Amino acid sequence: MKNIVVLVSGGGTNLQALIDAQESGLIKGGKITCVISSKPGVYALERAKAHDIPSRVIPRKEYPDSIEYSKAILSALKEENADLVVYAGFMTILDELVVREYPNKMMNVHPALIPSFCGKGYYGLRVHEEALKKGVKLTGATVHFVTEVCDGGPIILQKAVEIENGDTPETLQKRVMQQAEWKILPKAVSLFCEDRLVVTDGRVYIK
Ligand code: GAR
Numbered sequence: 001m002k003n004i005v006v007l008v009s010g011g012g013t014n015l016q017a018l019i020d021a022q023e024s025g026l027i028k029g030g031k032i033t034c035v036i037s038s039k040p041g042v043y044a045l046e047r048a049k050a051h052d053i054p055s056r057v058i059p060r061k062e063y064p065d066s067i068e069y070s071k072a073i074l075s076a077l078k079e080e081n082a083d084l085v086v087y088a089g090f091m092t093i094l095d096e097l098v099v100r101e102y103p104n105k106m107m108n109v110h111p112a113l114i115p116s117f118c119g120k121g122y123y124g125l126r127v128h129e130e131a132l133k134k135g136v137k138l139t140g141a142t143v144h145f146v147t148e149v150c151d152g153g154p155i156i157l158q159k160a161v162e163i164e165n166g167d168t169p170e171t172l173q174k175r176v177m178q179q180a181e182w183k184i185l186p187k188a189v190s191l192f193c194e195d196r197l198v199v200t201d202g203r204v205y206i207k
Pocket of ligand 1: 127
């Protein structure tokens with residue numbers, strides 16, 4: 001059984017999608033063993049508690065820089081014996097010292113079709129604001145492995161979502177979550193836990 005550690009910073013709807021998938025038996029070969037939040041008091045922590053999942057708060061604000069923060073996260077991941085680390089709305093970029101320890105063992109859900117609207121500064125609502133500003137007709141979500149390049153790691157799954165007349169960043173964010181993120185994140189985690197993801201030359205193949 002693989003230990004899945006989920007990193008969060010906010011409402012935790014993607015965490016909830018993972019919990020729901022787990023409880024419906026859709027994640028074979030893995031179990032969410034810990035939730036780590038970069039902020040105290042966020043609703044994601046309530047979701048973990050409601051399902052008896054242990055959690056830790058490692059507040060970004062209490063660390064002077066990204067390196068010190070990354071060291072704290074790394075030691076927590078080691079203590080938790082993490083086999084898979086999932087960024088589920090985790091809004092902090094970790095130093096590569098963490099990524100190096102978990103090659104192709106950390107995944108992130110991003111609310112756009114990478115390589116569009118991604119990279120440093122593109123997170124949360126901002127991503128949807130930019131998609132609407134550009135006037136794209138399709139957007140969506142991507143689950144990818146985390147590398148030292150922000151949003152640049154091998155792509156695991158993507159799902160497209162149509163932009164509708166009258167969309168606001170908020171309505172679009174909600175639809176992208178419902179139609180894409182909450183579906184592909186549990187699916188990617190499940191594939192990983194069944195050892196069905198193979199990374200070759202920066203590309204992910206599903207066995
Ligand atoms: C989600 O839309 C997620 O894709 C996004 O933040 C939201 C978190 O929601 N993540 C990023 O923008 C990371 N670059 P949640 O806390 O309800 O899961």
